[in-house]
Amino acid sequence: MAIIRVHQVTKEYELGKTKVQALRGIDLGVEKGEFTTVAGASGSGKSTLLNLIGCLDYPTTGEIWVGDVKVNAMSESQLNHFRLEKIGFIFQSFNLIPVLNVYENVELPLLIMKHVSTSERQKRVKHFIEAVGLGDYARRKPDELSGGQRQRVAVARALVTQPEIVLADEPTANLDSKTGVEVIDLMHDICRKESTTFLFSTHDPKLVQRADRVIRLEDGLVNREENT
């Protein structure tokens, strides 16, 4: 069974007095452990779709299932907990906390996971900082790192909670192409090693090719799906 199932999802926004239909009835599924990309032009609905799957927003109609949980029916507090336990996020602008160093940024979500002990927390943080190749940068603040290094920190932070899925919204948009490829390869590598499901959006054809499967969006609809 697919770990992510999206069924007839629509999303309407109000932009002033105008209604914008960002998604028009999406159906898709992502299997556990897949490294999948959502590709499409700007405005095609990629970010909206990832926000809905990531429980950052509610769909206007339709159903979204993550594992065996129908997330669009959950309350806000349930979603907080669900995001913490099940979903990792990687953002286009890295979204690291500027006053925290690399170690503390990666550690941040674990601080509110009550079932993770201090020793387990330290072990996991060290493991994932090493995994993204930033072992020597643990005490540095985000403004002391390059863009690629910052995104690696974000990858480590997304993985440290050992989520079932990691969602990355245009994770390479603020990086040069070489660094972008490195970050995608890093994510792919971790996807294999940790058996974590990755779903990322991009409009860069070079990066699209590195995914196992491509879901192409156009005007809020799935245009086609293809295996690479």
Added chain:
Amino acid sequence: MRALSLAFKNIRANPSRSFALGSFVLISSVIFVLFNSFVFTITGNMNDALVNALSGDIQIRPAASKETDMLSMKQGWSGLPPFTEHHTGAVMDALGKEEGVQVIKRVRQSVLLTTNAGQEAALVIGLDPNSAIYQKALMLSEGRYLDPGKSNEIVISKGQAKKLKVGPGDTVEVMVALEGQVPKTRKLQVVGIGELKVFNMFGIFFAYTDLGSVQNLMGYKADEVTDVIAYLPQADAATFADRVRVSLGETTSGPRDFEVTTRDSMGGFIMGGINLYSALLYGFIAILLLIVGLLIMNLVYMIGIERRREIGTLRALGFSRGLIVVLFVSEITFIATVFSAIGVLAGGVVVKTLSTISIKPAAPLDFVMGKEFYMQFNWWQVLSPLVVISVFTLFASLLPSYQAASLRPVELMAEK
């Protein structure tokens, strides 16, 4: 708990903002401490003056008299009903059971003071001149206090002396006109002229004389007095009054002979005046707090806007709205508490220093503060602003923090 470290790291990462807020809180705390101590001193002085000059800690008088009799100038023309000798004896017996209590028998009567220059109404208080407590409330500007070995002496207020054109050594005629009776008069020699501390502003026209003189004027016997007041060493006045009521057999229902009241319940319009002054001064503090609160709310709103993306990130990671509110409130309250503590300390040092210095306020401040003013140092008055400002800051930062944390993550993350 570790998550709270984010709040403290934000404080350190934004030193200029933390310092700006802190400085405002610090200055407000200093002003708060000074004002609080000032109000405490003023009200304390007023209460002391009221107790020393007029009321004692408790007062016992005939049940037929009214609460306002102590100060009223209006109804005395028909005469306050005095205790019989038997009742006075009972009161003295009841008070005699208590240790360390100073008891003063008095006759109070509204009178007219007359000289060739004119007539002035006054509340004359006849008491034992050996009881020096009235001297604490009375600041002499000329002459002396009543001589315990002499009778037919009177101390009057400065205003009366001026209007009656008398000074120490002159004689005034004291007249009392009771309803249905021929007016009675008695000549008394003015020995002192002074002012009741703090009470000048209430326009109380007092005159002190010895008990015997006013009893003679009224035609009372030796132990017929209008009231007995008592000064307590330390005891709580209300508890003491209850014990006296029990001793006087005033606890059962039925006709009562005695009215036992504490200073709080008989202060009448004077206490109202004291409360009004306190309210005005505390009103200033309330305005100060309101300004502090608005500034803090505004600042937290600004922080909420500044950290929109950070809040969105935290929400996306799974931080609850409540936890984000706690982070914000902790950050602001910590800054406010630290700087308020410094302000309170600084204010405390100023108050402590002022408590050793005699301040001689010029008119019209002397009406409120007295001729000589010592700021009173009290730990609670100094420390209470720290608690008030910290709690106030906490509440002031709650609403904007809640609003900042209540946006949906997707709205917070949107590019602005």
